[in-house]
Amino acid sequence: MQENRAQVTRDLNRGKLKFKVGPFVARIGTSYPLLQRDFLDIYGGYPLAGPDEFAHFNLKVDPVSLLRRWFKPKVIADGGFIASPFVPLPGDLSILALEMGLNWQVGTKSDQYLIYHSGVVARDTGPDEGQPSRAVLMAGESGAGKSTLTAGLAYSGWRLFSDEFALMDTDDLLLYPYPRPISLKNQSINVMVERLGEEVFSRPFLNTIKGTIRYLKVPAESLRQGHRPAQLDLVVFPNYVEGSPGHIEEFVGAEAFAMLRGASVNSDRLGRPAFDAISELVGRCRFYGLQYGSLDMAIKMVEDLMEETR
Amino acid sequence: MKGLPADLKTLIVSPQSAKGWSAERWSRAVYLAQSGGVLSRVAIDLAAAGGRAELIPGLEGSLLSAERNGAQSQVRLSWEMDRIKRVFWDRDLKIVLLKGAAYLAAGIPCTRGRLSSDIDILVAKDELANVEQALLDAGWMSAKEKQGEESGGYDDEYYRRWMHEIPPLVNNERNTVIDVHHTILPPTGRVTADAVELLGQAVPVESELRERQGYYVLCDADMFLHSVVHLFQDGEIRGGLRDLVDQTEMIGHFGERADFWDRLIARAEVMGLGRPLFYSLRYASALLDAPVPDSALKASQRFGPPLPVRLLMDMLVPRALAPVYLFESNHGADIAGELLYIRSHWLRMPPLMLARHLAIKAWRRIGGEKTA
Helix, strand or coil: CHHHHHHHHHHHHCCCEEEEECCEEEEEECCCHHHHHHHHHHHCCCCECCCCCCCCEEEEEEECCCHHHHCCCEEEEECCCCCCCCCCEEHHHHHHHHHHHHHHHHHHHCCCEEEEECEEEEEECCCCCCCCEEEEEECCCCCCCHHHHHHHHHCCCCEEEECCEEEEECCCCEEECCCCCEEEECHHHHHHHHHHCHHHECCCEEEECCEEEEEECCCHHHHHCCCCCEEEEEEEEEEECCCCCCEEEEECHHHHHHHHHHHECCHHHHCHHHHHHHHHHHHHCEEEEEEECCHHHHHHHHHHHHHHHC | CCCCCHHHHHHHHCHHHCCCCCHHHHHHHHHHHHHCCCHHHHHHHHHHHCCHHHCCCCHHHHHHHHHHHHHHHHHHHHHHHHHHHHHCCCCCCCCEEEHHHHHHHHCCHHHCCCCCCEEEEECCHHHHHHHHHHHHHCCEEEHHHHCCCCCCHHHHHHHHHHCCECCCEEECCCCCEEEEECCCCCCCCCCCCCHHHHHHHCEECCCCCHHHCCCEECCHHHHHHHHHHHHHHHCCCCCCHHHHHHHHHHHHHHCCCCCHHHHHHHHHHHHCCHHHHHHHHHHHHHHHCCCCCHHHHHHHHHHCCCHHHHHHHHHHHHHHHCCCCCCCCCHHHHHHHHHHHHHHHHHHCCHHHHHHHHHHHHHHHHCCCCCC
16 A cells, blocks of 8 residues: 555545455544554555455544544544444554554454464465465463564564464464564563664554554565465464573473463354364474573574474 | 335345345445344354355355354353353242343244343342342352442442342353343333233243253243333333344244234233334334234334324434444434433433432543443
8 A cells, every 4th residue: 555645545534445454354444644644654565455355344543523633632443333442542642543443353353263362473385375384373471572572583584474363264273364563562662673673663652551662564575475374383382581591391282272272362252163173283283381581592492393393 | 214224124134135245335234234233143144045155255254253153142141041040949939031041042033143241030029139149149249349349339229229120240250241130121210010910921931951941931922022112111222223123033933823913912001011012013114024914003003102203203213223334424323312312211210310310420420430
C-alpha cells in the first residue's frame, strides 16, 4: 500500500481499506489523520486486498465525539460487537486502539484455528512452495523475552509468523503466518534499535499502560511469503535472566502437553480438536525451556536446537 | 413496516438460497449475522444446505469458527447442567431450566448454534435462600465479589427486593454464571407472572442423557411466553434479534401441536401477557416469516395497543432489532434503540421508583462509578 498513499488515506476515511494479514482480510476505517499516518508508516508494506476478497474482520477507530477530536483527543475502536472490551485511548495512542481491536477480534473470532499466544518464526527449506517450512514456537509468560527473541530471529534470516498469535490448522497441524508489527516495550526497545537501526521502527508511543512502546515493522520477505504455512518442529519457553551462562531443559510427555495447552488461548473453546492436535504435537515436536543471558545466546540456542531436531 | 436487511433475512430464513453472492455481499451479511448473534446457526444451516466450503474463498474459516463456538456453547451448558444437578442430588427440589438450557434439554430446534453465556434456572420462592446457600457452599460465589468488588450495596439490595432473580452467581473454577429466578418478571412491573402457576405447569425433561434427567422445563406455552416477555416486556428489544429467531423456531415447533394456539392465547390472557404476545406474533411473522396461523394472529389482535402506539412500535422495533453494518450510518437504529430502552424501564417499575432508580444510577455515574 506504500505506493499509493493518497488512495489508502482516502479509503481509510471512507472505511473501505482492505488489507491482508496472513490468511485474513481486515477492513479498516478511520477519519483520524494521526492514526492514518501511523498506520501507513507501520503497515505500509502490507498487501492490499481486492474487492473480490471476503473481509474476516471489520474495525473502525474514531474520536469518541466531535469535541474529543480536537480537545484532549480520545479515540475508541469499534468492531460492532456488543461485548467488546475496548476502552477510549488518548489520540496520540490511536494506533494501539487499532492493534488491540484487531488482536481482540482475531483472538476471539478465529476458532477455525487453534491459537497459541506466542511468537513464531520459520525457516524455509527451499525456495519452492512445495518444500515445507520449519517453525519454532516461542511461548511463556509476558516479560520473559518472547517478543525480543522473536524480533531477533525475524531479523536474522527467519520468517516472522507471529509475535502475538500462532494460528494452527487443526486438520494438518500446519502453522499459518500472522505477521503483525512486533510491539517492543521499554528496555528492549534500546537493545533492538541498536541492533537493527531506527528505520525499521515506528515512532515511540509514550505513557501506555505498558510504558513506552515502539513497533518493529515486519520484514518485507515475511510479508511477501505471508501465505506460506510451516510445520511446527520446536517449542521453546524462553526466559531471560541477566548474566545467565545459558541453560537448556527438555520437557516431554504430560509436562510438555500442559505447557503447550497453557499457551493456547482457545483450546477450551475448541475442545476435542485442540486436545487431539496438542496430543499429536507432543509426540512429534521437541520442547525446551531456555534460560539465556543475551539475545545472541538465545538465537544460537534456537538455531542449534532446530539443527538437532532435523 | 421496514424489514430486516434482505441478505440477513435470507441467511436466517432460507440459507440455501444464499448462492452466487459477491465477496462484498458476504462480508456484510456475515457481519450482520455475527452482530445479530445468529452466525453460528447460519453456519450450521449453510453446511446442511450443502456446498458451504465452496461458496467463496476465505468465508469457510469464519463459518467454521462460528460453528465451533455454537457447539462448544452447548457442551458448556450440558456440563453446567451436570454440575448443578450434583449440588442438589440429595434434595427433593424442582429445578426448572430456562432459556438456552431449556431449549437444549427439550430439543427445541432453535438450540442449534445458539450461544448462551449463562445458565438460568427457576425455583420456588421459598427455596431461594436454600438454593443460593447450597450453590455458595459448592463453589459458586457472588459475581461482584469475583470481580473484586464488595457484594451487597444498592445493586444487590435492588436485585433482592425488586427483581425476579437473585444477583448472579459465578462458579469459581469455570467462571460460568448462573441466574437463579423465582419468577419470570420483576414484581414491580405493570405486568407480573404467577410463579406458582409456572412451576405447577412445568414438565419433566425427557432425555436419554443423564445430565438432563431430573430437570424440568416450562410447558410449551410458558416457554414461549417467557422468551416473549424477555424481549418485549422486560428487555430493551435493541439487540434482541436472536430472541425473535428463538420465537420463530418455537412457533414452528410448538405450532404443530394440537390446540397449542388456543392454550397460548388463553395462557397469555390469564397471565396478563397479551400485549407482549401480540408484538411477538406480529414481528416474528412480519420480519422472519414465522408460520403463525391467521386465526392466532386474529385472536391476538385484541391484545394490541391503540393505533398510534402500534404505528410507533412498527417504526421502532424493526430498526432496533436489525443490526447495522459498521461502515453504514445508523442514526435511525440509535434513536429507535434509545426510545425502546426508555420504554423498557417504564414497563419495569412505577414512575416514582423509576425516577429514584435512574437518579441513583446517574449520581453514581457522575461519581465515576461503573454502573450495571
